[in-house]
Amino acid sequence: MSEHLLDHVRPFLDRSTETRIAYIQAPRWIGHQIAMQAHERLADLLARPPALRTRGLMLVGPYANGKTMIAERFAVEHLRTAVSQRVWVVQTREGAGLTHFYGSILQALRAPIGRSRDVGRKAEQIDHLLDSLKPRILIFDEFHNALRGRARDVEAVLAFLRRIGRQFDISPVLIGEVAVYDFINDTSEMASRFDLHAVPRWQYGEEFLTLLDSLEGALPLARASDLSDEPLARTIFQLSEGLIGEIVAIVSAAATAAARSGAERITKSELEQLRYIPVSKRRRAPARDGLL
CATH class of the missing domain: 1.10.8 (Helicase, Ruva Protein; domain 3)
Structure with a gap:
């Protein structure tokens, strides 16, 4: 029966x-083909040799379609076998501006944030942490939240993504809706740095x-x-x-x-x-x- x-x-x-x-009613992992292929691509980023110009990955698709679970499952599986943590998940905060974006990273890296809105100081703190922790992959969940601010702030966020590859050998992974794809492919310079893994309906x-x-x-x-x-x-x-x-x-x-x-x-x-x-x-x- x-x-x-x-x-x-x-x-x-x-x-x-x-x-x-x-x-x-408990949350459950569903290892369907697109999810498993995404894990393979994330594993390739984790195992890649050092590079001065790293490539990143976009996981793009509609809301409620399992993108966050794909990323979190990969991060948890990595932690189970890793000697040191090389994959970190950043929950990108709602709200425009670099202060919110840097605050998301500091929170993910379990660093004290404080009340200061000094963007320069937060940037220095993040650089120190990245140099110390040496992550290989930074996953930015709900990355479209960082794209709703002033044009100069959005450009500063994209510049940060370029810089962490060159300076810290980090591959950024961007998770979000189609706006993420549109912003990254708005210029050839950014489009050449990110591959797409679609998570469609x-x-x-x-x-x-x-x-x-x-x-x-x-x-x-x-x-x-x-x-x-x-x-x-x-x-x-x-x-x-x-x-x-x-x-x-x-x-x-x-x-x-x-x-x-x-x-x-x-x-x-x-x-x-x-x-x-x-x-x-x-x-x-x-x-x-x-x-x-």
Whole structure:
């Protein structure tokens, strides 16, 4: 009866409903092809020989599509085997200007930030830390946040990316929406320094159906849901709009409801009862009108 589940998931069927729900709702890594290819490209940057003019990488795609998880998973796997940390993830702060950008880096490097808004002092502090820690890769998540300021500040951020390659042998990795791609390719000088790894929306096809099968095997429900069969698969695809974060959220919510109700499988009826609103339609959702 549990043949549809992965081996390590089957024991959860003997646990309480709340334990199973906690497992269903926990964040999970999905090693799909684009994610694994991204890891290979990041590994190549980590293993490259020293260079005076380093190349970087852009992970670009729509929101809620797994870009951050790809980067964080790679950083965690690196830490498990590394003698010293060579990969650091910077959560780029919201807000324009170099002060915010430098503050993001200092926070990521676990350095005291202080209240000073002296950009020059922060730059010197970052240089000292980079020289001491010797990172090989700096991953800037939500990098589009750094591109919303004045033109001179944006140019200073791009100049910083060029300089850390030359001065500290660091490969920058930029994660964000299409604005990142547009800014980097606005000049040939920057475009020549970054390769692109696209993380596009999923298309309805065999890879999407395989993804649903993988998700079904990872969720401890006693009965098979056959998520990859029509019309269930088509419904999930339409609700998610091809965003992997939404795909996982929809399937997890439906699995949680199935565990609580005792149905022990996801059906089209279960999905409809969620009344899940796709991201693109939430601004016009009836629930919004009730807030006015």
